[in-house]
Amino acid sequence: MDDVGLSRLDSIIILIYIVGIIWYGIRKGKQSNSEDYFLGGRSMTWPIVGISLFAANIGSNTLIGLSSSAFQGNVAVYNYEWMAAVILVFFAIFFLPFYLRSKVYTMPEFLERRFDSRCRYLFSIIMIVGNIIIDMASGLYAGNLILKIIFPEIDTWIIISLLALSAAAYTIPGGLSSAVHTEVLQALLLVAGSCLLTWFCFREVGGWEGMTSGLDALFASGQTRLPADEVLSLVKPADHPQMPWTGLLLGVPLLGFYFWVNNQFIVQRVLSAKDLNHGRWGALFAGLLKLPVLFIMVIPGAVATVLYTDLDISFLGYQIPAATGGQTLCTSLHDCPNMTYPVLIYKLLPVGILGLVVAGILAAMASSISATLNSASTLITMDLVTKLRPDIGGKKLVRVGQINTLVLVILAAAWAPQIERFSSLWEYLQSVLAYISPPIAAAFLVGLFYKRANARGAFASLLLGYGISIAFLVVKTAGWAPAITNIHFLLQVPALLVICAAANIVISATAPAPAAEVVEHYTWKPALYHAETRELAALPWYQNYRVLSIGLLLVTAGIVVTFW
Structure with missing residues (x-):
C-alpha cells in the first residue's frame, strides 16, 4: 500500500466519468425559463x-462520515439513516401536499405565505449560509480526502477548487434538471461501488463471523472499548458520547425533520415532481433506499476496526492541524478517523475496481454539491433578487441564478479547508446542524398545526432561537458554563425547539389571528385526511401511499429491532 497512486486504467475510468457526467449534465439541462431552470x-x-x-x-461527506464513526465504534450513526424513512413518511402525509399545491419555488417562500416576508428573508439567509458551510463545503472537503492521498504534492485548496469547478460545470448552465438527471447515474455508480467495497471487506475479514470475532478479540486485548454486540447495537445508554438513547428519541428526529422537510436543497427535488402522487412515491422510495446504507456504508467502517486498528498510515503523508498550532502527521486511523474510507478503498480494491469506486465517490461529491449549488442559487434568486427587482424575469432571472451559483461555489471552496479543525467530519456536520435546525423546525411545525400562530410570533421565535444559538456557541467556544455547554447536542436540539415553539405560541397571542385565507390554505385539519381517504379509495393498493408508508415503516422497524 506504500504506493497509493492510481493505475493507468483507474485514471482512465475516472477521467471518462468526469467528462461523461459533465457532458450528460449539460445535455439534460433546462433553462428556457425560471421554472425549468430552478x-x-x-x-x-x-x-x-x-x-x-x-x-x-x-454525498462523499456522508460516506466519509459514516465509515469514520463506525471505525470509532459508533455504528449507531446509522440511526440518522433509518430515521430518514420515518421522517419522509411524516413529510409525505402532512407537509408535501401543502408545498406542491402552493406552487412555491423555495421553503422560505412557503414560510412567507404562512407568516410574512420577514420570516422569509431571515430563513433564506440562514439557509444560504448553512448550504455553504455544511453541505457544499463538507462535500468538497470529503472529495479532497480521497484525492489528497493520490496527489499529496498538490495543495488542498487547489484540489478543492478543481472539485468545485467540476460540479459547477454542468449545474451552472443546466440548473435543477441537470443536477437531478446526473444524480440518478451517480447514485447507481455510488451504490455499485459501495456494494463492491463491502464484498471485498467481508472477503478480507472472513465474513460476518470474522468481523464479530475480530471485534471481540480487540475488546479482550484492551484495544477497543466495546465488544462486537455493543459496537453493532443501534440503541445506546443515556451516557453514550455520540448517540445516547434520549438523543435518539428526541434529537435525531428533529434534525431529520429540518433536513428532509425544511431544507431547500432536499425539498427542491420533490417540488420538481409532476404531481402529488409522484412526489409522495419519490419521497418514500428515497426512504427505502436509505435502509441498506447500514450494510454498504456503515459496516465497512466496523470492518476497518478489525483490519486496520494497528495500521501505520504515516506514509500517506496526510496532515491535520495540531493543538499547539501548525500541522501534525497522521500516524493511525485513531488519530485521523476521517481517513477510514480512503484507507479501505486503497488497501482492498484491485485495479479497475478502485477507479470505479473513486469515480463513485467523486459522483457522490458532485451530487451533493450540485444539489446544494442549485438550491442556494434558487434561494438567492427567488427569495432576494425577485424582491429587489420584481420586474426581472425569463432569461435574465436564469442568468442571475447562474452568476449566483458561481459565487456560491467559490465561497464554499474557500470555507472547506476549515473543516479540518474538527475531530471528525460527522461531528462537524451534526454540530453545525444542531444550531441551525431547531428554530426553523419549530416555525414550520407550529405554523402547520396551530391555526392561531401568526407573523409576530413566528418572527420573534426565529430571532430568539438564533440569538440563543449564537450566544450558546460563543459561551461554548470561550469555555464558560461547562455544566450547560457540555449538554449533548442531541439534547440541546429538542430543548431549543421547545423554547422556540413556546415563544411562537405565546407571542402570537399578543397579535391578531392570521387571515382566514391563510388558515384555510396553509394549516392542516382532519377534514383533509378524510377527503384524501376518499381520493385514495380509487387507487390500487400499490399506488396508495399510505399502504406503501406502512410497508416502509415495517421494514425499518425490522432492521432496528434486529440491531437493537
Whole structure:
C-alpha cells in the first residue's frame, strides 16, 4: 500500500466519468425559463425524485462520515439513516401536499405565505449560509480526502477548487434538471461501488463471523472499548458520547425533520415532481433506499476496526492541524478517523475496481454539491433578487441564478479547508446542524398545526432561537458554563425547539389571528385526511401511499429491532 497512486486504467475510468457526467449534465439541462431552470419544469417522475433525493443526501461527506464513526465504534450513526424513512413518511402525509399545491419555488417562500416576508428573508439567509458551510463545503472537503492521498504534492485548496469547478460545470448552465438527471447515474455508480467495497471487506475479514470475532478479540486485548454486540447495537445508554438513547428519541428526529422537510436543497427535488402522487412515491422510495446504507456504508467502517486498528498510515503523508498550532502527521486511523474510507478503498480494491469506486465517490461529491449549488442559487434568486427587482424575469432571472451559483461555489471552496479543525467530519456536520435546525423546525411545525400562530410570533421565535444559538456557541467556544455547554447536542436540539415553539405560541397571542385565507390554505385539519381517504379509495393498493408508508415503516422497524 506504500504506493497509493492510481493505475493507468483507474485514471482512465475516472477521467471518462468526469467528462461523461459533465457532458450528460449539460445535455439534460433546462433553462428556457425560471421554472425549468430552478424546478426542472415540475415534470419529474417518482423514480427520479427518489433517487435524486438519495443521491443528494448520500454525498462523499456522508460516506466519509459514516465509515469514520463506525471505525470509532459508533455504528449507531446509522440511526440518522433509518430515521430518514420515518421522517419522509411524516413529510409525505402532512407537509408535501401543502408545498406542491402552493406552487412555491423555495421553503422560505412557503414560510412567507404562512407568516410574512420577514420570516422569509431571515430563513433564506440562514439557509444560504448553512448550504455553504455544511453541505457544499463538507462535500468538497470529503472529495479532497480521497484525492489528497493520490496527489499529496498538490495543495488542498487547489484540489478543492478543481472539485468545485467540476460540479459547477454542468449545474451552472443546466440548473435543477441537470443536477437531478446526473444524480440518478451517480447514485447507481455510488451504490455499485459501495456494494463492491463491502464484498471485498467481508472477503478480507472472513465474513460476518470474522468481523464479530475480530471485534471481540480487540475488546479482550484492551484495544477497543466495546465488544462486537455493543459496537453493532443501534440503541445506546443515556451516557453514550455520540448517540445516547434520549438523543435518539428526541434529537435525531428533529434534525431529520429540518433536513428532509425544511431544507431547500432536499425539498427542491420533490417540488420538481409532476404531481402529488409522484412526489409522495419519490419521497418514500428515497426512504427505502436509505435502509441498506447500514450494510454498504456503515459496516465497512466496523470492518476497518478489525483490519486496520494497528495500521501505520504515516506514509500517506496526510496532515491535520495540531493543538499547539501548525500541522501534525497522521500516524493511525485513531488519530485521523476521517481517513477510514480512503484507507479501505486503497488497501482492498484491485485495479479497475478502485477507479470505479473513486469515480463513485467523486459522483457522490458532485451530487451533493450540485444539489446544494442549485438550491442556494434558487434561494438567492427567488427569495432576494425577485424582491429587489420584481420586474426581472425569463432569461435574465436564469442568468442571475447562474452568476449566483458561481459565487456560491467559490465561497464554499474557500470555507472547506476549515473543516479540518474538527475531530471528525460527522461531528462537524451534526454540530453545525444542531444550531441551525431547531428554530426553523419549530416555525414550520407550529405554523402547520396551530391555526392561531401568526407573523409576530413566528418572527420573534426565529430571532430568539438564533440569538440563543449564537450566544450558546460563543459561551461554548470561550469555555464558560461547562455544566450547560457540555449538554449533548442531541439534547440541546429538542430543548431549543421547545423554547422556540413556546415563544411562537405565546407571542402570537399578543397579535391578531392570521387571515382566514391563510388558515384555510396553509394549516392542516382532519377534514383533509378524510377527503384524501376518499381520493385514495380509487387507487390500487400499490399506488396508495399510505399502504406503501406502512410497508416502509415495517421494514425499518425490522432492521432496528434486529440491531437493537
